[in-house]
Structures are given as C-alpha cells and as structure tokens.
Amino acid sequence: MADENTWLATTRLEALTDGIFAFAMTLLVLSITLPDDPGNLGYMPNAELKELIFHESHRFLNYAIAFFLLASFWMNHSKAFHIMKATEHHHTWINIVFLMFVAIVPFTTALVGDYGNDSVAWTMFGANMFILGSLLYLNLWYAGRNPHLLREGAGTEGIEIGKKRNLVVLAVSTLSVLISFYSPAFSGLAYFLIPLVLLLPPFQHKS
Amino acid sequence: MADENTWLATTRLEALTDGIFAFAMTLLVLSITLPDDPGNLGYMPNAELKELIFHESHRFLNYAIAFFLLASFWMNHSKAFHIMKATEHHHTWINIVFLMFVAIVPFTTALVGDYGNDSVAWTMFGANMFILGSLLYLNLWYAGRNPHLLREGAGTEGIEIGKKRNLVVLAVSTLSVLISFYSPAFSGLAYFLIPLVLLLPPFQHKS
Amino acid sequence: MADENTWLATTRLEALTDGIFAFAMTLLVLSITLPDDPGNLGYMPNAELKELIFHESHRFLNYAIAFFLLASFWMNHSKAFHIMKATEHHHTWINIVFLMFVAIVPFTTALVGDYGNDSVAWTMFGANMFILGSLLYLNLWYAGRNPHLLREGAGTEGIEIGKKRNLVVLAVSTLSVLISFYSPAFSGLAYFLIPLVLLLPPFQHKS
C-alpha cells in the first residue's frame, strides 16, 4: 500500500526539524562562557572584565560560525522540503541521523571554544560539518531518485543546485581540517569561504 | 456533549509533543561532557585531548542510543496520531505522562554516561525505556478501543502493528537490565537488537 | 480599525506558548541532579550510587509535581484558546506575563530541590503557582468580557468552568505555603489535592 509507505506527513518531520534546529542554534550560546571570577571576590573591576571578555572573544567568532553553518543547513533543508510533498521510512531515517548530528553541534562548538589550539578539536568540528553536508546530500539524492516524494511539477533543477551547494560544504570542511594540522587558529576562518564560493554563478539558481 | 469530551485539538498536543521531543533530543548533548582541564593550564596538548575524548567515547555511543530510541518513540507516536483525529481527557493525560518520561531521558542518559559500570544506572535507563514503551502501548490500546478518536476509514491494522512493535521495546529494555547485572558494559548494546528485530516480517506493515 | 486591534493571529501566540511550555517542562529535568562523585574516583560502587539516588529521590517527586502543574496550566490554556479566535494588545501582554512565570518554574523547582526543608523555598514555589493561576484566571476573565475575541457560537460555560478550576490552584498553592511554615517536607504533597478536587462535580464540564 503506497499510502502506508509514505505515512509520515512531512509537517511533523518539519516541526521536529525546526524544533531541533532552533534549540541547537540557541544552545550554542552555552559555548560562550567566561572563566569563573578569578579573584573570587564577587565583583570585578571594569578593566579586568573587559580583558576577560576580550580574552574569550574567539568564542563569539565560533558562535557566529556555527550559527551560520546551522542556518545554512536549515535553509538548504527548507528548500529541499519545499519541493517535497511526502516522506517515507528510509527518507525519514536519513533525516533523523541528520538531526542527530545537528543536535551535537553545540558540543563540537564548545570543544573548539575550549581547545581551539588543538587540531583534534577542529577535526571533530570539521567532521561534524562534513557529515551534516553528506547527509543532506544523501537526503537530496534520495528525493531526486524518488520523484513520487516530490510535488507535482517540481523540477529537479532545485535538487541539483542543492546537491552542488552541499559539495562546497564538504570541500571547505575538509580544507578546514587540513589547515588545523598546520595552524589551528586559522581553521575556523576557512568556513568564510562558503558564502563567497556560493555566490559564484554555478551555485546560483537560474532566474 | 461529545464535543466537550474531545475538546483538545490534536494539533496543539502534537505541537507540545514535537517540542518536548525536539528539546529532549537536543538536551541529550549535555550528557557528552569532558572532564575539566586536568592540569588547569587553559590549554592541552593534542595527544592529551585525543586521549580525553577517546576516554569519554562511551558517551557518544550512549548519546546515539538514546537519540535513536527517542526518535523511534517519536516516529511510532507520529504514526499513531496520523490515524487519529481527536483526543480526549484521559487520552491527553496518558500522553502527558508519556511526555514526562520523554523529558527525563537526558537525565538517565547522563547517568549511564557518568556511572556506566553500575547496574543501577542501566536499570534506571532501562526502566525509563520500559515505561515509555508501556505508555505508548497504552496510548495505542486506548485509541483502538475508542474508534471515535480515529479518522474515518482508518483501519486498526496500524494500531495492532504499532502495539507489537512496542512489545519489542519492552522485551529489549528488560533484557538490557538483566545484562547489566552481569556485565554493565554490554547493557547499552542490547538496544541494537530493536532495529534488527523490527525488520522481521511480523513487525512490518503489510504493503 | 478593529482589524488593527486584533492583528496578532492566535496561531503565532499559540506557537510561542507551546514552545515555552515544552521547553520549560523539559528544562525541569535540570533540577534532577546528583551531587558530584564524592570520592572523586571516577567510578562508584553500585550500593553507593543507589544510596545517592535514593537520597535525591525527593527531586524526582518535585519534578513530577512541577511537570503536572505545568501540564495542567497548558491544558487549561489550550482549552481557553480553543474557544477564542483572536487576541489583542492587552490580552497578548497578559499572556506574555503568564509565559514569563512559566519560564521561571525550572528555577523555583530547582530551589525546592536544593532547599526543600526551607519554607522560603516552598513559598517561592507556591507564589509562582499562585501567580500562574491568577494570570490564567485574568486571561479567561478578559476573554469572557470581550466576546469579539471568541469563536462564533462559543458559550461562556467553558470560560466559567476554567475560572473555577483556576481558583482551586490558588487555594491549594496558598495551602501549600501555609504548610511549609509548619513542616516543609509535606508542602509539595498538598498539590496532589488539585487533581482530587477537580474530580468533584462543580469543577467538571457538563456533558
């Protein structure tokens, strides 16, 4: 029974997805921490607090990088589901594994905040992003191969562009890991390549 | 007044359910923790960090197990509500007790992460899963007995399969608790039986 | 312009409400904590862990009480919005103040978990519930006085019952505070009166 196969309305999967994305994006804020009041005096002079915040400023940068990466994945996912009308068993599980790696981003972001000089930390962060990109690619590939999941009249052009855009994420997260072996401090900056590359014509939707 | 009895639109109960599942699944990430920087030096050599992460690797496994168990309950719940059109007082309360045990999963997952060598920890985790399975079984049983809650034309086959699939969860969580008395380290692995058993024909929806 | 007055679709207020309730209910789990590993050995014998969990068992009870109180408020709120079709400026703000006291429940629950022998803690928890009950009463009262916010054909019987049910919450939370001055350990148990009293005929919807 075809109906049995596609039983899970996309609405509820989209609700769970939006919830997990929204929560993971908000939990990232927990990666911005200041060390405990060093003098343990219960107060702190202005200059010292400024120093403290400045010293942890890389955490704000990591927060922004992780937030934008998650936002990009969310947008790509939204766009993919915009042309889909249904989901089925395998496709739902691809999504759930994807969400498992979304929910772990606050951990890997805190890791690079705490140990940003270690290539191990940036390798884990990069691996997280690589896996997210791969699973979204798989999601799109699966949808492209199962046209009965797509809305009537939805072309595959959107799917193909989405897949290409995901390959950029795979390339950049690999590059970031490679950089981390030489100079971990610049590892995070690699991710700024993503918005730049995606502006190039081959990655743009034709209008 | 029948309408009074079924006043609570399933939409809002589904929204609360999706929200609590999404947050509980994301909060699981808090069970992945690294011990505080032992040397208290503010940095850590790569090799030491790798060691630290490796030493806590069981937490990633527990995270994955708990995430998939919650995802399975969510899918089973989605499927059940797909054939329901309304909820009523008792049925809503069965759901709320169910959600109370969903929201406690991040605690029991952290417990097996911290004290994974103790059968007490795995017994509490297993009890949590056993109760979740029982309450979802009760939910399905109640819906099957109150056909006015079901959509027109919805057969009870979906309900019966769902109930059978829940029994597998009850059996496996019992098994996991039993294993914990002999060798707690293998207790979590028992849960991998669930996806294997559910692939067998008696637990599959006929197509 | 009447339309301007009722600009805020209830859908988005309901989405925010469901989100805050779901999150507050899930955050309650953070009030279940075990003291740090006392021997600092990284492991703990089974008997000691059992002891530890048993010693903190009041936290599970408090979790359940707070979860059910929030669930009751959510159900009452759902029921109220079920007969409303629109919201307006003042009514939205009553809701937002209500949500502010919903979001603080994880704090007051942790407080009675940490300091359950102090009447101060139970007074704050009781005050939180009293304020929630009062604001929901105000919400219902306001809706009853502004019939243009209600759906066509929605009687005020549901509103009147809802108000009466809220008065029970006010009475019981007052009682719980009074008990806390004599014996804080029994303060939480008072809340079990709520479901019992609400079973009495005057608080039941006529069918």
Added chain:
Amino acid sequence: MADENTWLATTRLEALTDGIFAFAMTLLVLSITLPDDPGNLGYMPNAELKELIFHESHRFLNYAIAFFLLASFWMNHSKAFHIMKATEHHHTWINIVFLMFVAIVPFTTALVGDYGNDSVAWTMFGANMFILGSLLYLNLWYAGRNPHLLREGAGTEGIEIGKKRNLVVLAVSTLSVLISFYSPAFSGLAYFLIPLVLLLPPFQHKS
C-alpha cells in the same frame, strides 16, 4: 523566476523564529542562579536562604527586563510578518542575523547578572538590544521597499509605525549605555522608558 526568488515559505521561517524566541526566553532562567551553598552543609537555615535570594534579587529584575525586551521584539516581528506573504534570500538572511542576536541574549543577561556593577557588562547588553532594534528596523525597511513581499491590500502604515517604534529601542539602549558609565546600577531601569514612550500618540497605530 520570481517563484525561485521567494521560495522560502514564511511558515517555516516563522516556525524557526518562534522556536528560537521561545528557547531564548526560557533559557534566560539560567541567568537566575544562587551561589553555591556557602557552608557546604547540604542545608541552609531559612533566614540565610532568604538573605541569599534577596542578595540575588537583581537577577530577577534583569530576567524580567530581558524577557519583556525579547517579547517586544517578538511582537513587533509577528506584526511585521502578519502583513507579509513571502520572504526572499536577502530578507531571510536579515532574519537569521537577527535570530543570532536573539539567541545570544541569555549570555548578555547572565553577564549583567554576574557583573552588574561594570559598565562593560551593561554596554554589551545595550549593544545587543541596539543591534536587535537595528536589524528589525532593517527588516521592516526592506519589506517596505519590496511590496511584492507584502500581502495584497496591506498598507505601509503598519511598517512605518513599526520602524518608529524600533527607533525608541535604539534611543533607549543608547541611553542605558550612557547611564552605565556614571552609575551602572541604574542602567537596567532605563529600559522601563520603552513601554512609557510607546504609549505616546505618535507611536500608536491609528484606529
């Protein structure tokens, strides 16, 4: 292709927005903390606990201020999207940057809770609110310039009032930062000017 330009249904952006607002508003509760049990006795006399809570009472005030500021931004955002029917690439990104600064509010609120005597803390809180106000202004300005994003028949009066109301937030957060250089303790109180000023006729929707 115009459809490609406006591909992202506002529904999912609204769902993500409601989610992030709901979680950020609820996470504010984590900024209400009591210092650890000083005597480390596991209990505390009533008088001492009262003292402790009283000593941290500024945290409740900060919680309320931050909650109402977020609620105001949410209401303004809801109102703006009420007259919009679609979003497009640039507009979605304005929203996502806005959400990034929504999700960071629990951090800046905890900062003024911990270091409320430092102008540095209040400057960061004020900057957060100033940026939120600016991005919402930009959001409204963009929508006003792209009438194809608006619902048919939606006038721009709502947009213009919304922009004016946001300017009040910019002015008041600037004032709060200025006050913090002279007397940080009064810095938070400045935000109470917002509801007062918004009651004045130029900031009211004509009816």
